[in-house]
Amino acid sequence: MANGWARDGAIQDQIDDTVKDAVLSARARLPIGEGTEYCDDCGEEIPKARREALAGIRTCISCQSIRDRQMRTAGINRRGSKDSQLR
Numbered sequence: 001m002a003n004g005w006a007r008d009g010a011i012q013d014q015i016d017d018t019v020k021d022a023v024l025s026a027r028a029r030l031p032i033g034e035g036t037e038y039c040d041d042c043g044e045e046i047p048k049a050r051r052e053a054l055a056g057i058r059t060c061i062s063c064q065s066i067r068d069r070q071m072r073t074a075g076i077n078r079r080g081s082k083d084s085q086l087r
Contacts, residue, residue, distance in 0.1 A: 029071070031056030039063050 035056045038045055041063035
């Protein structure tokens with residue numbers, strides 16, 4: 001299927017790269033090492049059930065929610081504007 005200046009399969013490559021980046025990002029956020037009884041960010045005690053469910057956890061639910069929101073705002077824009085493609 002012809003789609004202008006892009007080669008065949010370029011759209012699928014963008015989709016594949018986006019999925020790959022999301023998987024790598026999720027893996028990077030997985031807790032590793034020893035967990036703690038107290039949150040690294042605020043110092044509150046992490047409930048025992050959370051520590052047992054997520055081995056290596058180092059943050060309470062509130063602080064982890066804040067971190068997750070901050071991560072969602074950072075992203076990669078794979079679609080360049082036409083002006084940037086002409087330069």
